[in-house]
Amino acid sequence: MTTATFVINLNNVPNSDNYHLSAEIDTRKGGENAQNLGKIENFLKGERVAFLVYATDNIDVSKLDVRSSDGSISPTGRTFLIEQKQQFQISGDEDSLSLNKPLKTITSRRWFGNNLEQLLHGIEFNESNTQIELKKIDTPANKLKNTTPAIVEFVYTSTAHLFYLNLPSTDEKDYPVLVRVAYNESES
Numbered sequence: 679m680t681t682a683t684f685v686i687n688l689n690n691v692p693n694s695d696n697y698h699l700s701a702e703i704d705t706r707k708g709g710e711n712a713q714n715l716g717k718i719e720n721f722l723k724g725e726r727v728a729f730l731v732y733a734t735d736n737i738d739v740s741k742l743d744v745r746s747s748d749g750s751i752s753p754t755g756r757t758f759l760i761e762q763k764q765q766f767q768i769s770g771d772e773d774s775l776s777l778n779k780p781l782k783t784i785t786s787r788r789w790f791g792n793n794l795e796q797l798l799h800g801i802e803f804n805e806s807n808t809q810i811e812l813k814k815i816d817t818p819a820n821k822l823k824n825t826t827p828a829i830v831e832f833v834y835t836s837t838a839h840l841f842y843l844n845l846p847s848t849d850e851k852d853y854p855v856l857v858r859v860a861y862n863e864s865e866s
Contacts, residue, residue, distance in 0.1 A: 681852070682727065682843060687860035697734050698780045698808045699742075701841075701859045704728040706760070710840065724847045726752075729857070730760070730838035732779045734807060737861050739839050747856040752842040760838045761785070765831045768794060775810040779836035782807075792828040 684701040704710050705718040710728030712718050721727050733739050744751045759782060766775045789795065802811045810832070843857060 682721075682729070682855045682857055684729075685856060685858045687858065689860060689862040697737060697861070699731070699733050699737060699859060699861055700779065701729055701731045701857065704730050704840070721845060723845055723853065725845050727843045727845060729841050729843055730758075731841060731859055732836055732838055733861070734780045741861070743858070743860040743862065744841060745858050746843060748848075748853075749846040749855055750844045751857070752844060754840045754842065756840040758838045758840065759835045761833060762836050763831065763833050765790075765829055768828045768830060770827070773812060775812070775832075777808045777810065777832075777834070780807045781810075782835045782837055784832060784834045786833040788831045788833075790829040790831065792826050794828045794830075 682703060686699050686701065688697055688699060703718070704712075704727075706712065707718070709718065711721075714728070715721070715725060731739065731742065731744070733742075744753065760779075762777070762779050764778055766772075768775075787795075843855065845855065846853070
């Protein structure tokens with residue numbers, strides 16, 4: 679079985695908080711690996727494994743430097759809008775919520791139990807679309823801090839860029855492969 683580990687580098691990028699770059703094996707049930715290989719894990723030597731790269735709009739994906747410790751990388755130029763689901767616990771001290779992937783659109787928001795929607799003036803997003811900024815209604819008593827805790831779930835879409843890792847043919851039973859995804863703003 680071959681395992682892949684991803685390392686992400688944002689090199690020479692000023693204000694790197696305004697950028698997001700991440701990668702993961704495509705483990706979607708209807709994704710490329712499920713369709714092409716009939717599985718989403720336990721990959722074998724010589725297989726062509728799909729992985730997804732998520733980047734904010736301020737990163738030119740065509741200029742990413744993607745390399746592996748063994749095997750080869752094949753960019754496809756294909757992108758997908760992928761639905762993400764993420765829950766947050768709100769205790770009242772939060773000014774923002776951090777998303778796992780850059781947001782394209784919010785498709786739904788659901789409160790479990792306590793609904794704090796009426797205490798928020800609205801939501802905005804930071805420059806990288808990875809932070810949901812909670813805009814609290816100005817009240818002298820700061821009602822959000824004095825309220826009971828709540829759980830909110832956001833369903834949103836993110837753009838994923840498809841790459842393939844062509845695994846090496848090896849006789850070793852367990853074989854790790856390292857994939858580096860790097861972006862250097864000074865080269866773009």
